[in-house]
Amino acid sequence: MTAHPAPADPLEHHLDEFVPGDDLVAYLDGNSLGRPLRSTVESMPRFVRESWGGRLIRGWDEAWLTRAEELGDRIGAACLGAAPGQTIIADSTTVLIFKLLRASIDARPGRDEILIMRDEFPTDRFIVERLAEDHGLTIRWIDAPADAGVTPALVAERLSERTIGALISGVSYRSGWWADMPAVTEAVQSHGALMIWDCSHAVGSVPLELDAWGVDMAVGCSYKYLNGGPGAPAWAYVAARHQPELRNPIPGWLGAREPFAMTTGFSPAPGIRRLVSGTPPILGMLPLADMLSLIERAGITAIRAKSVALTSYAIALVDELIPDALLASPRDSARRGGHLTIDHPNARRAVAQLWGEGVIPDFRHPSGVRIGLSPLSTSFAEVERGVMALATALKATA
Known part of the structure; x- marks a missing residue:
């Protein structure tokens, strides 16, 4: 004892x-x-028997085509403090980070610097390093104590009028430091830059208020506190004010305005769906949906x-x-x-x-x-x- x-x-x-x-x-x-969840032990085979096996291709028209947006809205309401139409399920965390960063480069022409923590999660650093190499950008590294993390003061030291944006974890993957997200967001935006939060270790663990804090974009996995299972699809948040100008760097047919028209040339869908590239991971969303029901209750x-x-x-x-x-x-x-x-x-x-x-x-x-x-x-x-x-x-x- x-x-x-x-x-x-x-x-x-x-x-x-x-x-x-x-x-x-x-x-x-x-x-x-x-x-x-125990409920997932039942919901997955039931889906195979009834929705997939029973409805087959009809399932897309009946339910599946809008599932990524519907589940995104539920994550937004239960965990992110986000109004509908700003969160969607798509791809992996890695791919979504790439999409948001690459879109940010296009959204801030004439700027050539990106901020990131020196001990940020490897995927985040690797993507920033590759984009910097491919586009001639400068990385501004932020250093913080091992038992802490980013602060508005540390960010301010690296900001300039050349900053495209900052990619930072809301909760540090190593130390567990929960950043003062509204204050850091305000500091980044004061220089006209975009704030992109990696919320992989934050979503479902700490209360987030992305709308109220004025966050530009956010991304996160769903297999940690959202219990979506190994390899579960990730989610992305893009504030409504940025969506009309968002340029998806990986255009795909289901991110098009009329995906079944099969026309030549890409015309993006309105709203958050333009961030979609390939077919939504319907099976991968089932455990996540079950866990969201529990989070909504608790x-x-x-x-x-x-x-x-x-x-x-x-x-x-x-x-x-x-x-x-x-x-x-x-x-x-x-x-x-x-x-x-x-x-x-x-x-x-x-x-x-x-x-x-x-x-x-x-x-x-x-x-x-x-x-x-x-x-x-x-x-x-x-x-x-x-x-x-x-x-x-x-x-x-x-």
């Missing part, structure tokens, strides 16, 4: 809605891949409250049980997302040992143990078991 009793859990009744893992003692990696405010309680509890346990570890995440809950990282020289060996014991945290090079706590599927008892096992493994691998 520890000196820190677990807090009350008002969302405890949702825990049984998720599929239990085989031989799991503690799942502490919900910010990498969320658990599937409410993002309650989800955030439990997230803060879970991470605060985990920090208290780490302080007590692993005093030689370094917390590489914010202690201030107002600046902390749904996960945290602790640094310890034995991290790599300890995580490898724990996976064999049914305790699943995440290793982050060079010495980080990342603990991801998905509020709807993670119990406080699970956190206690996991941190106690981590403490033992770190000592045993010394």
Whole structure:
């Protein structure tokens, strides 16, 4: 037993809605891949039998062609603070980041600089580097402390009248730093640049208000806190004011104004659908739709409250049980997302040992143990078991 009793859990009744893992003692990696819902175990084969098998090609006219926009609107309402018509499901996070950045270059002619964090998620950096190489752009790197992240002041140091835009994670993938998104957005836009947020570690974890904050564009995956499953399709948000000028760099037939006219020449569809390229991933949207139903019932405010309680509890346990570890995440809950990282020289060996014991945290090079706590599927008892096992493994691998 520890000196820190677990807090009350008002969302405890949702825990049984998720599929239990085989031989799991503690799942502490919900910010990498969320658990599937029991309802998805039923909805996927039912879709194959009834919608796909029963309706066949008729399903496109009856429901599927508008599914990406409908589900996008639900994400917008439940998680993003976005009015309808600004969010859509399409492609992977990588492809959507490329589309939004490439469209931003076209939208800011005469400018040649892009801002990004030096320790940003690799995909984001790789795309910025390739676009800079292909278009003769300059990358303005932003440096931040390892246990923190971007601030308006750090952004202001790199901004100029040549800035096209900034691509930054709302919640840092390593430290869990939740940026002051409205203030950073305002700083970027004060120089006429575009603010593009990667919300992969934020959506479904922290309350977002993209419309109220005046965000230009955002993107995120759906297999973390949205529990869409491995390889689930991503989503993109484009503020309505930018949609008429948005130039999709990968034009495809379902992003055309009249996709079934099969005409020569590309004329983009009105609104957010112009961001679509290929056929919507209908099967891939099924688990995401199930999870959105749960998020809508629980409410993002309650989800955030439990997230803060879970991470605060985990920090208290780490302080007590692993005093030689370094917390590489914010202690201030107002600046902390749904996960945290602790640094310890034995991290790599300890995580490898724990996976064999049914305790699943995440290793982050060079010495980080990342603990991801998905509020709807993670119990406080699970956190206690996991941190106690981590403490033992770190000592045993010394």
